[in-house]
Amino acid sequence: MESIQNFDDIVSRQCSVTNRKRVAVVCPADSHTEYVVGRCLKEGIADFLLVCAGECKPEFERLRSMYEGHVEVYLEPTPDDAAYKAVDLVREGQAAVLMKGTLNTDNLLRAILNKEHGLLEPGRVLSHITIAQIPSYRKLIVFSDAAVVPRPTLDQFDAILRYTVSASRHMGVSRPNVALINCTEKVNEKFPHTICYEELKKRAEAGEYGDVCLGGPMDVKTACDADSGSIKGITSPVVGNADVLIFPNIESGNVFYKTITLFAKAETAGILCGTTVPVVVASRADSCESKYYSLALACTGILG
């Protein structure tokens, strides 16, 4: 498999796929979502089931006749009904990807997490992973969790590690370097995540995660800048060369996400994992590009 160096590679890979995926979009009536749907149809990288709430915008009827056979439109009374309908379409095998439009993330999550009719198998951990293209870093970086798990337990860290490492491998990194993020290098029981990190490192050494290198606790600069590591005398192969960042809590993951997009002009693609199909739940303030890349990513199966 060819390695993926940047977001254009993700899109190229998806464009080369002959069997397009069908995407169920819940409440697609906002300008960003319309942009993504229109662009993906034009490029032929996905088909769409548009599940509207309240009314169907004329734009969607136009798309249906313009791209006959590639667009279907469903009408539901409320956003909650639309969410449940879209989840049903996935469960029936009609759609292979789910995408959030204008409704509140919590409302979509309620339908996804429904015990009898939802998309999470018992025992699976729901998490969010992001792939970022930061102009001042030489490769794509995968990180988690910026959006779903507030304070990961050991089991949740374990699942998050498996999801992110799998994504990195799917992008062509044979031995991902994983940085376990903290504000210092110290392991301290007052910071329970550092104790979890020690256990994750033991499991990695025992081969539980396959060919992978875990380092940390370390800070973001040590993880992504070799000079910072050498000043501190840290010699892990992860230092300055991280492929994956695991954050200790949702606030620090979210601060990383927002800071790289705002101040370092990063593009991101983010997705829910742990569900039976990938779910795109881009933030309202994400760029159109970011939402487009997220959908392309979901369709590649990189996170499958």
Place this chain on the structure above:
Amino acid sequence: MESIQNFDDIVSRQCSVTNRKRVAVVCPADSHTEYVVGRCLKEGIADFLLVCAGECKPEFERLRSMYEGHVEVYLEPTPDDAAYKAVDLVREGQAAVLMKGTLNTDNLLRAILNKEHGLLEPGRVLSHITIAQIPSYRKLIVFSDAAVVPRPTLDQFDAILRYTVSASRHMGVSRPNVALINCTEKVNEKFPHTICYEELKKRAEAGEYGDVCLGGPMDVKTACDADSGSIKGITSPVVGNADVLIFPNIESGNVFYKTITLFAKAETAGILCGTTVPVVVASRADSCESKYYSLALACTGILG
């Protein structure tokens, strides 16, 4: 007072001061600290008491004869002794600023926090505040806490707010916009910092912090980017225009610090506050420039 728009303004202000401050430096024998001492002497913006451990490098004897009357050298057996000696020099009124060189921050903190002979008055909260110059943001931004307080209590948030707002005012911002950072806009008792934020906002409305505008909970992007705020329909004057960011925990503050310096080419100046004099405890991986700006900042009294 003229407002301070960037780090050059801080240095200019300090260069115009006729009564130079004396800085006690603990273990100055590393290249970054030597650079800062040499540059400040050359520019005439500070005098130095160099408290060495073990041996005195010939470089320091050279500086003492080159800048007669502006440099004194002390020799102590160990880094711990050097830390206690430097704290004593401050307590005796010999030095108005304390600066960390090569020793471990914890060892310096032990001397600073000593109940009988330290630099923290009873009841004061020790915290760390940073001023950042981010090329992609149009003004200086003050934030806390990236280095000292792990999970601020309400009292600690209150102190952190007072320190950061005071710094922003000293920089010429008459009504600082303070963003209380979280990953979402929701107040939720599962996230105790959001409950503290509500109380801080009540106190601000009651006038406890003077002329100031508090907004939040909100994420970093909403705080510093007007478009993100308008997409989310948030109308606080803080949105897109923050002067101060208050972080919910040390991990998220530290992630912001490291991410802006590494990926967004920010320069930072950081300082301990709550102590009887400002203390410069720059991270080992900080740039020479960052350490120089931190010292200039400490000498201006902006954080006094």
